[in-house]
Structures are given as structure tokens and as C-alpha cells.
Amino acid sequence: MGTPSEPKAVDGCFACRARHDHPFRCLTADETAVPERTHVSHIYQRGQTLFYEGNPALAVYCIKSGSVRLSRMTRGGGEIVIGTRSAGEIVGFRAAIAGQPYGLTAVTTAPSRICAIPRDVFVEMVTNSPTLALELLRLLSIRSRATEGQLISRAHEPVVARTVRLLLATHGQQDADAQRPVEQLAGLSREEMALLIGTTRETLSRTLHSLAERGLVEVSPSRLRVLNMEALRARLRT
Amino acid sequence: MGTPSEPKAVDGCFACRARHDHPFRCLTADETAVPERTHVSHIYQRGQTLFYEGNPALAVYCIKSGSVRLSRMTRGGGEIVIGTRSAGEIVGFRAAIAGQPYGLTAVTTAPSRICAIPRDVFVEMVTNSPTLALELLRLLSIRSRATEGQLISRAHEPVVARTVRLLLATHGQQDADAQRPVEQLAGLSREEMALLIGTTRETLSRTLHSLAERGLVEVSPSRLRVLNMEALRARLRT
DNA sequence: CGGTCCATTGAGCACCATCAAGACTTGTGG
DNA sequence: CCACAAGTCTTGATGGTGCTCAATGGACCG
Secondary structure: OOOOOOOOOOOOOOHOOOOOOOHHOOOOOOHHHHHHOOOEEEEOOOOOEEEOOOOOOOOEEEEOOEEEEEEEEOOOOOEEEEEEOOOOOOEEEHHHHOOOOOOOEEEEEEEEEEEEHHHHHHHHHHHHHHHHHHHHHHHHHHHHHHHHHHHHHHHHOHHHHHHHHHHHHOOOOOOOOOOOOEOOOOOOOHHHHHHHHHOOOHHHHHHHHHHHHHHOOOEEEOEEEEEOOHHHHHHHHH | OOOOOOOOOOHHHHHHOOOOHHHHHHHHHHHHHHHHHHOEEEEEEOOOOOEOOOOOOOOOEEEEEEEEEEEEEEEOEEEEEEEEEEOOEEHHHHHHHHHOOOOOEEOOOOEEEEEEHHHHHHHHHHHHHHHHHHHHHHHHHHHHHHHHHHHHHHHOHHHHHHHHHHHHHHOOOOOOOOOOOOOOOOOOOOHHHHHHHOOHHHHHHHHHHHHHOOOOOEEOOOEEEEEHHHHHHHHHHO
């Protein structure tokens, strides 16, 4: 199903919105008609930029597949990573609603299919659909809490603690209480891990190896294994 | 005006909401009737706690006058200040909407009149009033951006930069471009200033005096004067 | 086998928290 | 008005954490 006469918009929003946690799930077919007519679906290569920090917020981006890294550039050419968003998430809506320029730069970290919804259309959708507004409010409440938590950690906890949090977070779902080793961090380079916790490759490497010396993890390039989750968790309560 | 038979709720929400930027300003008299019946107005002394981080979010607090400091306690007994809220602002609504415990501790920093609205009532208000939901969405968008910006600065900028930001922020409204000295930071102790930018009294003191040596500010206990705003701003672009 | 990319390891140093006095301000009671 | 006390601000000395620069070690690939 799908309209062969319209190859650009591969799937309609109504079909797309069926996706698990997507905030648009609350919309009716009628309500998705507007974005369906006006949005632009596009496939991005890895490393392409959706928008730069400081750009006027012209559109809201809806990730259908792939992932996007949100970061801020420093005058020195450095990159501060704030977080990543993946399939089923929306990027840039805070700026759109606040009526301010984007506060962050958004770059794809993998080939991604992403729909751009013009700001006006998005704002109109939110204004006309109380359910959507509520949904976004809930979403933003949860997400901003999480982001702030990470940033507080970054500002006030030493690198070891942040490293441990990363290790615990990236596999919490599996083997929550099991003592046995757990495979880790599929396909993240040291550089990327380091950026996620706001440090450098070198420091992260040292930190991981110091944890390894104490038998808490097993580390080799390209593999990372948690040996003792309980001890890791304990390290946070120190 | 006012019902002499009901001394507790000194002013009704409808009268109170008239306040400048308050998110409830969009509500009609009918819509404020519910909170007016159920909320509890109370006068807090300086230093009293509205709620602790981790407490279940039972209420949303509406500041009528005074100010509240939001912070997080560290295991070592330290205090990490996230920000302050004052008259006309709402505290705790993110937790209420997210359905999670409070993420921060809220303590009054001055005698304050504050109304507590039960969570259920607040959620109902938001659900029933699309305008309110939108207003809160806009508010949260703006506020979370600002908070994240400050935390990013705290995590990645040196103390000098944060100090300069504080100096520039606390009087930006007056004499935006004037070269002449500007009085500063009414009634904030060094300790409080230091907490606001995530450092210690000692480091802040040193930083201020090093700025003074370069003629950018004039510093004396209990007074603080910006001598050269442009030079301060330039320091941020370094 | 020589490249390129990534991870690791080392050495040096800047920044900043901490601990410890000293200086100044403010308030209180004689 | 002075003396003392308590609190705040300032200054110094020290050490730890983590960033930078630089070199080495592997891994993968042509």
C-alpha cells in the first residue's frame, strides 16, 4: 500500500506514526493529513547535518530510522555531545515551540530516513491537537530531566563515575541482576563513548583500564565486558 | 474583595494569576475555580524545604512571592544548585507531569508565600485546558534550554567564563551598552554566587580579584561593580 | 609490506577543590 | 564608644583530577 504516484513521501505519517513511542501516535488520520502534504522525507548519509546551532528553527525533524547526534561546537573546533536521538524521536521541536533558533547542532551518525515538518505546520498541529500538546509536554518533561541529570553528572562527578554510568546504562535492560559477564556497547568507538560522557579518548582509556585492573570489567579494543555489575553500582554510592 | 470567611486562601487564583508572566494567566475564572478550592496557600520562612529530591511528586508549587532554590544534594553533604525560581513561577510541575518523583530539592531562600496544588488537580487542569498545556509546553521549552545551557557551561567552561556570564546576566537589563559602572548582584553572598556557577567561595573570590586586577570589575565585600562590559563579553569569545 | 585508523601509554601541566590561616565586617553587650 | 565574638571574605599552600601533546602498539586493508 502506499501511493505509487508519490515516490517522495514513501510512507504517510499515519502509517509511520504507528511506531511504538512516537508522540504522533495520538493523532487521527485527519490530523496527520496536514504534515503528510507538507513534510519532506529525505535520506541522509552518515555525518550529514540537519541544522546548525544558531540557525533559525524552520523545521521539526522526525526520525523514521537511523540516529542523530545533538551537540554544540566550541570555538576551538571541539564538539560537546549532548545526546543522541533515534528512530521514533523528534528533533528540534523545543526551538520551534520556544520560537528561538536551534540551540544545538544535529548530525546524523548513521544513514537515516528523516522527515522535515515545516515549523508553521508543526506549531499548528500542536495548537489544534490538545492531545499532542499534552504528549509533547510529557515527553519534554521526561527528556529534559534525563538530559539535565546527565549534564549535572558531567559537571560534578569524576570521570570514573560517568564511565560507570555509561557502562550500566548501555545494557541495563539485559541481565539486570545476573552476575555473569555481559557484552557491551555494540559498535561505539572510544571516541564516541568519550564524547558521550564529556571527556577525551585518552582519559576514558585510562579509566577503563583502571576499572579492568580491579576486575570490574574486561577491556579489549572493540570489546567491552562487564564482569561485576554490583561492584560497579557500588562505586556510584561511594 | 476576598472572602473574609476564608482567611487561608488569601487571594484567589484568578486574582493571583493576573501576575505578569504566570502560565495560569490563560485560565478563565471557571478554570481557576478548581485549584482555588483545593490548593493550600502557606507562608514559608527562609530555608524551609518544599520537597526533597526523591519524594513522590504530590503537589505542584506556585510561587506568589519570595524565591526558591532548586538543588541536588551530594552524598558528601554538598549542595549542587541548579537554579532559582521566584514570584510568578511554578515549581515541581515537570515531575508531576512525568509521573516521577521530584528530581531536585526545593528550599526557600527568602520568606515566601507559596501555594501547593495537589498533583491530581494540576494534571486535570492541564488535561482540560489546551491553552494551559501549550503555555506550559512553551515555558518548559524555554526554561529547559536555559537550564541546559547553564549546565553545559558548568561542565565545559572554566570558572572565569562562568563568573563572567553571571556578572553579565545579573544586570543585562540595565545599561546594556553604557560604558559606565553598573551596580551588581544585590544581596548575594559569595557563597551563593559560587553555588550558582558551580564552584567554591575561594575559587570565586580569586577569580573576581583576578578580573579586578585587569580592571574589568571593581570588587569589595558586599559590592561588585562592572567597569568594562565589552571587555567582559570579549572574554567569552576567547 | 607499508599505510591508515584506532587504542593505548607516558610525561607535563593547568585548573580547581581542599585545608588552613589571616583580614575585614557586623552585631552585641558592657 | 569600645571590646569581643561570629560570620564572611580573602589569601596562601598543596594535591588530585583530567586535558594536552607526543609516541608507541595493534588491527585491518589495500
